[in-house]
Amino acid sequence: MINGKRVLVIVPAWEESESIDATVREIRDVLPEVDVLVVDDGSMDNTSEIARNAGAIVTRLPYNLGVGGAMRLGYLYAKQHGYDVAVQIDADGQHDPRYLPKLVDRLDESALVIGARFAGEGDYKVRGPRKWSMVMLSFVLSRLAKRKLTDTTSGFRACNRDLIELFAGWYPVEYLGDTVETTVRVIRLGYKIEQVPVAMRPRAGGTPSQSPVKAMIYLGRAFITLLLALNRR
Amino acid sequence: MRLTVLTAITGVLVLAVIFELLRRRQLREKYAVLWMAVGVLVLPLAFFPHALDDLASKVGVATGISLLLFSGFVFLLLVCVHLSWESSRLEEETRTLAEEVALIRTELAKREEREPSHD
Numbered sequence: 045m046i047n048g049k050r051v052l053v054i055v056p057a058w059e060e061s062e063s064i065d066a067t068v069r070e071i072r073d074v075l076p077e078v079d080v081l082v083v084d085d086g087s088m089d090n091t092s093e094i095a096r097n098a099g100a101i102v103t104r105l106p107y108n109l110g111v112g113g114a115m116r117l118g119y120l121y122a123k124q125h126g127y128d129v130a131v132q133i134d135a136d137g138q139h140d141p142r143y144l145p146k147l148v149d150r151l152d153e154s155a156l157v158i159g160a161r162f163a164g165e166g167d168y169k170v171r172g173p174r175k176w177s178m179v180m181l182s183f184v185l186s187r188l189a190k191r192k193l194t195d196t197t198s199g200f201r202a203c204n205r206d207l208i209e210l211f212a213g214w215y216p217v218e219y220l221g222d223t224v225e226t227t228v229r230v231i232r233l234g235y236k237i238e239q240v241p242v243a244m245r246p247r248a249g250g251t252p253s254q255s256p257v258k259a260m261i262y263l264g265r266a267f268i269t270l271l272l273a274l275n276r277r
Numbered sequence: 278m279r280l281t282v283l284t285a286i287t288g289v290l291v292l293a294v295i296f297e298l299l300r301r302r303q304l305r306e307k308y309a310v311l312w313m314a315v316g317v318l319v320l321p322l323a324f325f326p327h328a329l330d331d332l333a334s335k336v337g338v339a340t341g342i343s344l345l346l347f348s349g350f351v352f353l354l355l356v357c358v359h360l361s362w363e364s365s366r367l368e369e370e371t372r373t374l375a376e377e378v379a380l381i382r383t384e385l386a387k388r389e390e391r392e393p394s395h396d
Contacts, residue, residue: 083379101387103379103380103382104379104382104383105376105379106379107375109372109375116376120380121380124380
């Protein structure tokens, strides 16, 4: 319970055996009053087992669907078990659960609260095509939302019950669709979105993708995703 | 003449394959009707490749064979689009099933933890 709200932390995890233990334990240490659901996205390693031993509720997809697929399952669980708030936190330890109560507080005003990396706190930096993608996305989505959104692809986000209901039945499985398209849809449906500045930490496991070719592909995909999202419905 | 032999043999073969697949219930009924119709339309053309020449000249295509090629291409394109749509729908359905399986397993694990079975 935070502010009298039942909170579920959803951690989508694919092959995160290196970091999932620390991530789950930290959330439980810092916030003993929330439930942690690890959605194992069809990992071939023992992510599920480690997460269960760390004290999380674990649900495991029989095959890999991608972050969006894992998240819809998480929201479905939240809906079926009557949670008031669902918070997405990445399994790699980038997101500091100490910011979570801050995000949940803002849910009194907004339906979706995004933990944003470039909003002043911390020193997260990107360059090149990846930066351009983020600039483009934040420009378009900020105009749409009529308020400043600097980090629309952040996987650190909290939402209220209305959106849990929505996301349990509709959550794009495509790469980037899970963040960009959901944001567009939520704005279009007339819900309020805001961001809260957060500092990101280096990942506990795994390596970030930083090759320029990948960054260019990322830019292209971001553009297509945005274009499609804006033209739907 | 040799062209007619070639197209006739091909036409008969295609129709035979479709019929055999239907007979063995390897194709769903909705596709069965479609492919039978295609077979029945194509077979006469296989024997008389110039049957479309009149229609072709009316719509401004040089020969009946070009017209057939063009409409065949458009038809196959539509079939491909349809199959992409069908496979997207199937993926969405398997995704829903995967979610159900995951939730049922989680529920089962919870219950077993609460009351360990004595088997």
